[in-house]
Amino acid sequence: MGWFGSSDSTGSQPSPTAPEASKDGGYIAPDRTARAQCWEGRDAFFHCLQQNGIIDSVKEDAKAREACAPELKEFETHCASSWVTYFKKRRVMEHQRDLTLKKLSAEGATPMDTSSAGGAGAAALRGR
Amino acid sequence: MASPFAKTFRLAEPGLCRRCAALPAGRTFASTSTQNPKREIRSRPTTSAITARIRTQPNTVRQSIAQHGQPFSSSSQRAYKTVEEAKARSRVGPFSWQAGLFFLLAGAGLTVYFRYEKARMARARIAEANKGIGKPLVGGPFHLTDHNGSEFTEQNLKGKYSLVYFGFTHCPDICPEELDKMAGMIDRVKEKNGGNVMKPVFISCDPARDTPEVIRRYLAEFHPEILGMTGSWQEVKDVCKAYRVYFSTPPDVQPGQDYLVDHSIYFYLMDPEGDFVEAIGRNFTVEAAAKVINDHIADWKGKIDRS
Numbered sequence: 001m002g003w004f005g006s007s008d009s010t011g012s013q014p015s016p017t018a019p020e021a022s023k024d025g026g027y028i029a030p031d032r033t034a035r036a037q038c039w040e041g042r043d044a045f046f047h048c049l050q051q052n053g054i055i056d057s058v059k060e061d062a063k064a065r066e067a068c069a070p071e072l073k074e075f076e077t078h079c080a081s082s083w084v085t086y087f088k089k090r091r092v093m094e095h096q097r098d099l100t101l102k103k104l105s106a107e108g109a110t111p112m113d114t115s116s117a118g119g120a121g122a123a124a125l126r127g128r
Numbered sequence: 129m130a131s132p133f134a135k136t137f138r139l140a141e142p143g144l145c146r147r148c149a150a151l152p153a154g155r156t157f158a159s160t161s162t163q164n165p166k167r168e169i170r171s172r173p174t175t176s177a178i179t180a181r182i183r184t185q186p187n188t189v190r191q192s193i194a195q196h197g198q199p200f201s202s203s204s205q206r207a208y209k210t211v212e213e214a215k216a217r218s219r220v221g222p223f224s225w226q227a228g229l230f231f232l233l234a235g236a237g238l239t240v241y242f243r244y245e246k247a248r249m250a251r252a253r254i255a256e257a258n259k260g261i262g263k264p265l266v267g268g269p270f271h272l273t274d275h276n277g278s279e280f281t282e283q284n285l286k287g288k289y290s291l292v293y294f295g296f297t298h299c300p301d302i303c304p305e306e307l308d309k310m311a312g313m314i315d316r317v318k319e320k321n322g323g324n325v326m327k328p329v330f331i332s333c334d335p336a337r338d339t340p341e342v343i344r345r346y347l348a349e350f351h352p353e354i355l356g357m358t359g360s361w362q363e364v365k366d367v368c369k370a371y372r373v374y375f376s377t378p379p380d381v382q383p384g385q386d387y388l389v390d391h392s393i394y395f396y397l398m399d400p401e402g403d404f405v406e407a408i409g410r411n412f413t414v415e416a417a418a419k420v421i422n423d424h425i426a427d428w429k430g431k432i433d434r435s
Contacts, residue, residue, distance in 0.1 A: 026339030027384065029297030032349050035304060082386045083300045 030080070038079035042087050045071040055095050057088045251423055255405050266396060266404035270367035272331065275344040275356035285402050287433035289326040289425055292396040294373045296334035296389045297346040302410070304350075306393060309414050311351035313395075316418035317425070323434035324353075325425055331357040333375035333391045335364045371396055397421055400432050 020028045030038065048068035049057055057064040065072060076084055105111070267282065274280040285292075293310055295303035310328060317326050330347055332338035335358050338346075343356030358364070361379050368375050368391075376390040395408040395417065405424055408417045425432070 021384070022339055022341045022345075024339040024341045026342035027298070027337040028342055029299075029337075029346050031346075032304075035301075039301070079300075080298070080386050082298075082388045086300050086388055 034078070038075075038083060041071070041075035041078040045075040046087075046091060047071075049091075056092045058085070058092070247423075248427065251427055255399070255424065255427070266370070266372055266407075267398055267402060268370040270370055271363055272357040272359040272367060273340060275340045275347065275358075277340050280355075280357055282402055285327065285329070285398055287400055287431075288324065289400060289405075289421070289428075289432070290398045291326055291328045291421065292331060292371065292398060293329070293394075294331050294333050294368065294371065294375070294391055295393075296332055296377075296391070297338050297342055298334065298388070300388070302393055306395075306410065307347075307350040307354070309417065310354065310395065312414035313418045313421060314351050314353055316414065317421050320418070320422045321425055321434075325432055325434055326421065328354045329357060330354050331364070331367055331371075333364060333368060333373070334377050334389045335359055335361050336377065336381045397424060399424070399428065400430060 022028050045057075045068055048071045049055075049064060052064075052067040054060050054064050054067065079087070101111075269282050272280045291310065291313065293306065295306070297303075307330070310330075314326065314328050318324070328351065330343065332343060338356075338358050340356070340358060343358055347354045347356045357367075359367070361377070364375075364377075367373075373392045373394075374390070375392070378387070381387065393410050397405040397408060397420070399405050406420060408420060412420070
């Protein structure tokens with residue numbers, strides 16, 4: 001489906017950041033540095049998507065790969081493929097959330113203060 | 129905290145009433161004293177009568193009068209320089225700036241006290257409501273292995289408050305953010321209470337990849353005090369069920385498989401008896417969460433292990 005043969009994001013291909021096995025049979029998670037690198041790659045890729053007006057880089061995979069090839073390559077090098085898919089989907093979700101919020105505030109809805117009160121939906125509503 | 133407030137309030141009230149009652153007496157006596165200083169002697173029994181009455185009051189009240197007693201003596205000594213001044217004094221009646229100030233202070237004190245009490249009652253209600261009857265709603269027996277390889281059950285949570293978080297080490301962004309917040313909460317709670325009154329616990333929802341070694345290495349980056357837990361898939365399933373945590377790890381995964389785990393993202397605050405107190409969501413800032421925890425700890429009347 002993509003431009004590169006091994007671009008399937010289901011995790012079947014050997015990931016560039018293949019998990020390292022621990023001595024007791026587990027798999028070592030990315031540490032703080034690795035996470036920061038992954039997030040940087042993600043931010044660069046998303047910035048490129050923004051400039052090219054691409055919202056859903058999962059559905060518009062071919063277009064995104066064409067427009068942001070170097071950024072995506074960097075992104076996929078530093079993040080596990082499950083993370084890549086997760087971040088892509090999350091971006092779409094956040095975009096839809098922002099649209100809904102904009103629509104609601106245009107209709108005159110008042111935002112709830114969720115900074116200290118409980119509420120299950122509050123976590124999802126908070127921007128990053 | 130409540131009792132000092134209440135004490136001041138109790139002390140202040142009689143003081144206020146006594147002063148109101150005493151003021152007219154002082155005024156009549158003071159206004160006449162300018163004309164005839166000899167009358168001052170005659171009026172003395174009035175003052176001593178008041179003091180005598182005061183003596184019959186219980187100890188605490190007498191102390192407060194002694195503190196607030198200044199107006200009695202000062203008013204008895206006060207002499208108006210002119211008739212106008214005396215008249216002005218008589219026009220405003222028993223109201224003076226001291227009385228006004230006292231009124232305002234008492235009002236402000238009461239407001240603060242009632243607000244504090246209201247917040248405390250609300251917290252007590254949350255803690256009480258979450259305790260449930262018989263079997264607790266959240267929490268309960270579990271059996272896990274901590275990141276040092278030792279056994280860990282719900283009994284190990286008792287004695288201190290505990291802050292329980294469920295997550296997995298291969299978590300893209302939310303768990304690391306939340307664990308950084310947890311580290312902030314631990315430091316703030318420690319700062320406030322001095323000593324280790326809270327045990328922070330991380331329970332993995334991904335036992336296939338999160339072995340004790342993996343968790344130990346992972347948590348060391350956040351806070352040295354967070355104790356990581358893992359177990360067999362069934363053990364993790366059981367603890368998640370007890371804490372009403374939803375998680376989506378498949379029971380059998382291939383070695384090295386890349387997947388994410390969906391899970392609930394709440395901090396569970398448990399009291400020293402192992403009962404659930406409150407869930408703290410992701411919308412809380414470190415400060416707000418630490419305040420919730422500190423307030424509950426301050427409310428705790430029973431024993432708490434500070435070692």
